[in-house]
Amino acid sequence: MDERTAALDAAHRAASEFLAGVDERPVWPRASLEEMLAAFGGTLPDDGEPADSVIARLASTADPGLVDIPGGRFFGFVIGGSLPAAVAADWLVSAWDQNSGSSSLSPATVAIERTAGRWMCELFGLPTTSSVGFVTGAQGSNTACLAIAQHAVLRPAGWDLTRQGLRGAPGLRLVVGEHRHSSIDRAARFCGIGTDELVVVASDAEGRMLPDALAASLGSGDRTPTVVCLQAGEVHTGAFDPFAELIPIAKAHGAWVHVDGAFGLWAAASDRLRHLTEGIAGADSWTTDAHKTLNVPYDCGMAIVRDPADSIAMFRTGGDYLMYSGMDPWDVTPELSRRARGVPAWAALRSLGRSGVAALVERLHDNARHLAERLEVMPLVTVVSEVPYTQVMFRLDHDVATRALGAAILADGTAALTGAEWHGRAVLRCSMSSWATSSADVDLTVEAIERLAAEVTERSV
Numbered sequence: 001m002d003e004r005t006a007a008l009d010a011a012h013r014a015a016s017e018f019l020a021g022v023d024e025r026p027v028w029p030r031a032s033l034e035e036m037l038a039a040f041g042g043t044l045p046d047d048g049e050p051a052d053s054v055i056a057r058l059a060s061t062a063d064p065g066l067v068d069i070p071g072g073r074f075f076g077f078v079i080g081g082s083l084p085a086a087v088a089a090d091w092l093v094s095a096w097d098q099n100s101g102s103s104s105l106s107p108a109t110v111a112i113e114r115t116a117g118r119w120m121c122e123l124f125g126l127p128t129t130s131s132v133g134f135v136t137g138a139q140g141s142n143t144a145c146l147a148i149a150q151h152a153v154l155r156p157a158g159w160d161l162t163r164q165g166l167r168g169a170p171g172l173r174l175v176v177g178e179h180r181h182s183s184i185d186r187a188a189r190f191c192g193i194g195t196d197e198l199v200v201v202a203s204d205a206e207g208r209m210l211p212d213a214l215a216a217s218l219g220s221g222d223r224t225p226t227v228v229c230l231q232a233g234e235v236h237t238g239a240f241d242p243f244a245e246l247i248p249i250a251k252a253h254g255a256w257v258h259v260d261g262a263f264g265l266w267a268a269a270s271d272r273l274r275h276l277t278e279g280i281a282g283a284d285s286w287t288t289d290a291h292k293t294l295n296v297p298y299d300c301g302m303a304i305v306r307d308p309a310d311s312i313a314m315f316r317t318g319g320d321y322l323m324y325s326g327m328d329p330w331d332v333t334p335e336l337s338r339r340a341r342g343v344p345a346w347a348a349l350r351s352l353g354r355s356g357v358a359a360l361v362e363r364l365h366d367n368a369r370h371l372a373e374r375l376e377v378m379p380l381v382t383v384v385s386e387v388p389y390t391q392v393m394f395r396l397d398h399d400v401a402t403r404a405l406g407a408a409i410l411a412d413g414t415a416a417l418t419g420a421e422w423h424g425r426a427v428l429r430c431s432m433s434s435w436a437t438s439s440a441d442v443d444l445t446v447e448a449i450e451r452l453a454a455e456v457t458e459r460s461v
């Protein structure tokens, strides 16, 4: 057997064994970073090792330090698992080793990604003529979209950002919601906008931007170049900004509207949940992730921009040795060379079909409702927010007990969820983001929460 086949067989074996065991393993890792460093550290040996034995060693050594994200009971942050077609397509991407920055380097993967991008625009009800840039994730997308937006709003003010830079540029307002994702602030920093400069608009108790507050912060007759960042899916509550009210207000001031819909944009694929996204098509740019709700492996985010000319104006590549072909991936995103990360998204979409995407999103919502309903009847537990989408948040009576419950759940290993603070109180968050979560997984999780909440409460009295 040649070395390539032996190595791939070893990877296939290790991956299949790992995935076959995901329902049985503790969800939180058994090994710490220090233990993993001890296991993998040391000096680089002088002599090499055959590829298949490297792979077998890698898999067995890493095992105790892996988080069980592919199983059905990982609810931390907003993560998502990986559909079988997407995992397998990702292996092909590595075997093909295409440079998907350019269509001349890979007509196949650029065509696959372009198709995946169009399918997603159709699912979201966005213009199919938009540019869809495949980036690492929602952080990458928010940064790319903000850079594009900044150039687009300064140009009518007589300023060419790409030639003249930011120093000396006309004032620019970046208007954001009180409950924006932290990646918006980081995106602003990368774009040369300090966090003190942000215009922060108040939200309601669920984290939705208030239209009156937006109108007030934009002022009347003020034509300062403005970018307004809205949000589809707040990470604690899952709430959506009221786009149909907010976007016309922003547009009346000539603003560029960006929507961070890292996991929320997918609601638009469902007849039942689409109402949450009503009005989003009126924006100028949108962020979403395939590695969250669509359940493809890391990393895969999309920067969607209504007018491709705006993306190209910011990112067009100049090197004369780069064969030019109109609108290549590297003309609409910050990266040059990159893996064909959109291919697994194509495979996930093709394996689900339009109805399967809708069913996936609805099942995540059903699981969230089911969890919330079971938690609501527990005397020790308070469900903190409405559950319009995939996020559930709850707490015990005292913050100390809530935090202790969070630690107890991770140590117990049945499920993983992560803590946060909401309106000044400690809370635990449960994000329904994985295709692998069944209602039996939700029930097992509820039983663990009930048992551990009783233990924690008993200990603290």
Ligand SMILES: *Cc1c(COP(=O)(O)O)cnc(C)c1O
Pocket (backbone or CB within 6 Å): 078, 136, 137, 138, 139, 140, 181, 183, 233, 234, 235, 260, 261, 262, 263, 289, 301
């Ligand atoms: C997860 C998330 C992000 C950041 O996404 P990455 O894919 O981790 O870069 C940004 N915004 C929202 C609303 C998110 O949920």
